[in-house]
Amino acid sequence: MPQQIFKMTDKGIYIPGADIYIDPWKPVKRSIITHAHSDHAHTGNENYLSHHITKPILKYRLGENINCTSVEYGEAFFINGIKFSLHPAGHIPGSAQIRIEENGNVLVVSGDYKLENDFVSGIFEPVKCNTFISESTFGLPVFKWKNQTEILEEINIWWKNNIDQNKTSVLCGYALGKAQRLLKNIDTGIGKIFAHGAVFNMNEILRNAGVEIPSAEKISSELNKEDYKNALILAPPSVIGNRWLNKFNPYSIGYCSGWMQIRGNKRRQAVDRGFVVSDHADWDQLNKAIKLTGAETIYITHGFTSSYVKWLNENGFDAHELETEFAGEAITDDEEKENISV
Template sequence: MSDPILIPRPEGLYCPQGDFFIDPSRPVARALITHGHADHARAGHGAVLATRQTLEIMAIRYGADFAGQRQAYEAPLRLGEVTVSFHPAGHVLGSAQIAVEAGGQRIVASGDYARVSNPSCAPFEPVPCDIFISEATFALPVFRHPDPAQEMEKLLASMRAAPERPHLIGAYALGKAQRVIMLAREAGYDAPIYIHGALQRLCDYHIEQGVPLGELRPATMDKAEAGGLREALVIAPPSAFASPWVQRFADPVIGFASGWMQIRARARQRGVELPLVISDHVDWEDLTRTVTEIDPAELWITHGREEALMRWAELEGRRARPLHLVGYEEEPE
């Protein structure tokens, strides 16, 4: 194989022929962004190319002046000597894989991706390529995520069993909160859902984009009102559970929606009574299935459990390398 058209640098993945970075961890002159989560989308770049929804999400999170210039991806385009195209990643609203092509070589940087059904975004699109760059967030054989509908039924069963206790569910503001709401709606829960103020703008944006979240009410009531709240589902970002906000609710059931809830020790450390294993990332089975399906000549592995995936690739006779990129911390997920 000829020299790759993407190379790892301290700022992130760099394309010399196009003079741009993909999901850089610090401000650069030109950045291509896969999705709006904070460890991939940062403010301060000279120019940003991303899907329209990702640009709008970044504006919501960072303000309208988050970059010097913004360009919404609409079709494959030339940047210098390379052709760039965006393809659905199935992770969160606006998420995309970025394919870079030149000299007969195609590299796909997948960002974060998922293979399970998610009505808030387009499903993952397998893209044939020479090099596939994959996350490894849950790249251990122990991570086999259950059906999200079953986890939602666990939540609704708990609400039926303890109707006198409000259920407070921790969920990341972009993607996971809306996913939990959608799963509740799909399961037939049509009562109002209360949301923490930190979720309001992103939930409003999902509704504007045609994602049917149903009736949402702000969870901004005072302590007296919150103390009398019963038979209620309340969604809040994980940070809210370490703030005085949570103390206004009387005897709540504390839940947390994350792929990490499969590790019971994490649930206990967080004081989570109702762990919900709901993830927006591929688990071990979907990750290895995706690599097998795409069948790249080489697999590059970014943040996560690199060792197990490297070993799997070796046993499968696949070329693989860890990138050890800096700045992709473990997401709250």
Template sequence: MAGADDHAHCADRAGEDVPVNGDLVVQRPEGLYCPPGDFYIDPWRPVARAVITHAHSDHARYGMGHYLAAAPSEGVLRSRLGDIALQTLAYGERLRHHGVTVSLHPAGHVLGSAQVRLEHEGRVWVASGDYKVAPDPTCAPFEPVRCDVFITESTFGLPIYRWCPDDELFADINAWWARNIEHGRASVLACYSFGKAQRALAGVDPSIGPIIVHGAVQPLNAAYRAAGVALPETRMVTEVKDRADLRRCLVVCPPSAAASPWMRRFGDAQVAFASGWMQVRGNRRRGGYDRGFVLSDHADWPGLLQAITATGAQRVIVTHGSSAVLVRYLREHGLQAEAFETEYGDDVVEADLQAGQEEAA
């Protein structure tokens, strides 16, 4: 998309009562495709031109000829995908390609996450990628974008999912960590390395004790810090000089590490899992964790409805998650709603927990 027709500042409202003459986004085997623009949004097969909403591996995959993404995501994209042909846009900046005006707007999901706004012949579509509406100091806040058609995720698209305020959540995490120190044991917080780990680090109280991160988390921390996000001091376990620190530290690591020999150096540690799936009773036990904390980078049920309403869209297309439930709810409330089949989803551990929850439901 390097040969854009023009750049300008983005208007944020769709035209009123514009007739639809062909969809701006359709499903193809490679991913979600924009026919007039001849590009894909978060494709899961190699294509010539890809607009990327964020750097999670189910949305940003290697092998595309050209990538377009929001400027704040550059560091994490290059950290995860290496040397790629990447073009970036500032939030709200417009790019015109084959008659389609493209702009990227904050999604509030992780650093650099963006909603993709497409405008063509008076029609406006927005593809959300993943998003959350709750405040998060590690990324730009979600920005409602007016549109005719809204493509929304539904990872937590069930009414049972309702997040508590961050101050309550992190007070619980800090108290758990402090209690473990009193018992002379480490506190291991398992969470996704990109996004959730940094949000957890930004929310805990570093005065409680030392913080150790896994090797999968450290380079992403560096990308966040390079983007101006404030995170507390963290160390790799190989950098720990005083072995007593291993019995009072907070360890932030991916779930796979929490079940690996890497954990042996921390002795009799307490292991918690930070995930939105912890909202459902039984998921912590199935995962074998001592504790579960409900921490998600996605919108909960009220957040999804809030975001959809704010767009003003009369047509909503639902992607991954509990799409059938959300589609039915939206139809019952007077919207034209349908679902796209995609290959998006959370990391393997969270996907396994979702499968177990759906079986229980």
């Protein structure tokens, strides 16, 4: 058995041969960041390395002064003779799987990923490896996504119905990734689209980084109810139950998350309509992705790790649970942390 490329530490996944961590949750000297969601990109590292698109988001969220190097997908670089490259993960714009090769032995750390093309996040690339570390946010057979076209059509119809009832449509999804995916794929011919400040700022950063997304006007105090009539408002989930919504009265509020698949979900009860739109792999996608890597050894992290590891081992894989420890109170805009218990 070849020597293990990585080591699990109390700071996160560590590559001893290169003295570098992947998505560490405590400050370290050198880090590679799979993507800019706050449960993966923590503050306080001396050095960051990410994809080109992730870099400006890291600077926006963690501070202009952070020391950040960025690379393109597929661009190889060496640290202490160990070969690294980033590959599309299809999760959000700039999201990357990390490929690490040491003495012919290949490790891939998936980060968060999904297999469906959402037209803003790049297309997930299966990368052959000996060892694959996979997330399992939605690693239960109950999670099965409809295709994007179908769900977007449901959203378009909901918007049109709201117009018929003279209601403004408020559509919620996290500000980094989900909002741009919705904006890119929604029928912009139905009416005007506005963006909450958090979504608007992220749109600008991503557009400047080369991600093509339609424009959406920023919500402002200068605009009044009449301006929002028949419009669709893209907002982060934090507005649910907030007074901020009052200015759109009468409105209908929709929420997009993989957790909407679960009946009785707390968030679902607080909104008029739940749409099952996830930027993570569902059960079938997880299994497909793992198979495509051809990996001999699988490590599972994030989500339903123990039951998924058990299932993989019963189905002919050599799978192990990877113990992770999150910085508890860190707020996140990633749907994986919204609803841990099902």
